[in-house]
Amino acid sequence: MTQRAQTIIHHIGLLWTMAGAHADDTIARCGRDAMREVDAHTEAAIAIGEDGRILGLGSEREVLAMADEHTVLVDAQGGFLCPGLVDPHTHLVHGGSREQELPMRLAGAGYLDILRAGGGILSTVRETARRSEDDLLAQAAQSVRRMLSFGVTTLEAKTGYGMTQEVEQKQLQVALRLAGESPVGFVHTALPAHAVLPERLGDRDRFIEEIASMWPALYAQGAEFADAFVEEGVFSVDEGRYLLSRAQAAGLKVKLHADEMVAGGGAQLAAELGAVSADHLLAATDEGLAAMAKAGVVAVCLPGTSFYLQKTPARARHMLDEAGLAVAIASDYNPGSSPSENFGLTMSLALLTLRMSPEEVFMAATRNAACAIDRGDRAGVLAPGRSADLVLFGPREPAYILTHYGINHVAQVFIAGRRVA
Ligand code: NIG
Ligand code: FE
Secondary structure: OOOOEEEEEEEEEEEEOOOOOOOOOOOOOOHHHHHOOOOEEEEEEEEEEOOOEEEEEEEHHHHHOOOOOOOEEEEOOOOEEEEOEEEOOOOOOOOOOOOOHHHHHHOOOOHHHHHHOOOOHHHHHHHHHHOOHHHHHHHHHHHHHHHHHOOEEEEEEEOOOOOOHHHHHHHHHHHHHHHHHOOOEEEEEEEEEOOOOHHHOOOHHHHHHHHHOOHHHHHHHOOOEEEEEEOOOOEOHHHHHHHHHHHHHOOOEEEEEEOOOOOOOHHHHHHHHOOOEEEEOOOOOHHHHHHHHHHOOEEEEOHHHHHHOOOOOOOHHHHHHHOOOOEEEOOOOEOOOEOOOOHHHHHHHHHHOOOOOHHHHHHHHOHHHHHHOOOOOOOOOOOOOOEOOEEEEOOOOHHHHHHOOOOOOEEEEEEOOEEOO
16 A cells, blocks of 8 residues: 655755666765766655655656645745755864964964964864863754754764863764754764874874774764874874774774875775775875775865865866766864855855866765765665655755855755754
8 A cells, every 4th residue: 555645845846866767876976977967857746654754756746646635735836856965074063163263374374283383173172171061062053953954954973172082972972962852864973083182292102092992982872983184294194094993993984084285195095994985185196086986985075174274175076077986075064174054155165166067066965975974875865765854945946056155045954754944
């Protein structure tokens, strides 16, 4: 017996499902051509069952035939509908803000100079240690509400401002509590390897050993991924390899902050470790990117970060046209290098500064973003049987939505078939 449609969203001007007709729809799309296959339907509708799963989608006439007298009809008013957006890289939980760094950077100080002088990430480490769990929760909850209002239905949240096991676990606990309270889907990443505390530079090896010994507790508490900032002046490739291998031994999957400022072999390390994603990649070499493509590592570009740090953006066109990589985009929301929860702006910056097409941008923000956090089977694609996580935009044209930038064009957001924004 067919399930009855609890809700039908109809009068959709344009629907992109991101599912390929013949391909396995749980894996990332690689390279320019596949990333442009958005599976478009015009004059469409989507039916949602009582369990919050998609019953059917496609032509309005066929889907409306699934309605009975109890079905709630939602008029999309000719707008654009796509899978709920996925933000696969955020530093959601942190104390305070860092606007005082911008004048220093405008006067010529580099992001890593500020960090070396004890500011940057380290100043957020101090603020995060100082705040109670409830204070951190209130700040992060406001950020989640903002992200949701821009259509984000699944997000990744990192620790990384603790560096002691106690504060790392406090940050993770805040994210776990938020995940329990919010309709948004969460993926938890432990990032104790985010910087070297200045007072530990003298006994660096012991410090690294302490971080490596934190993984089992963070995994047991609920972290699914481990991450490390592999960068000149932070953790070397050898240190990253050691730390992340220990994380894998503790049961964690791996992602990396790689080759953000200097090409240091981070992309190759991601390939070697079989990382799920490598993120930033502004300075990644052709060889590093080719190794990632061969190993099936998703390349996560963070256009808001290159914009805010005023750096030349990642080479997304090379990734797509030459390397054939699966590219995703993320906000990198954090107080120092990307202080904005506006995911629409992230997407517009992908169009404008990464020079991606609208199709590529939406693929990078849905299906490929889900794959960057190993949620390809649950998020980023609309198909019968999948959770009805959807975003409805007022305008019909994706190119208009992205180019009329800085504006929130989201009309409605649904998670598991329920309207949440
Ligand atoms: O992804 N690059 C390292 N970590 C963060 C920045 C964190 C911060 O500045 O607080 C990033 O940009
Ligand atoms: Fe980051």
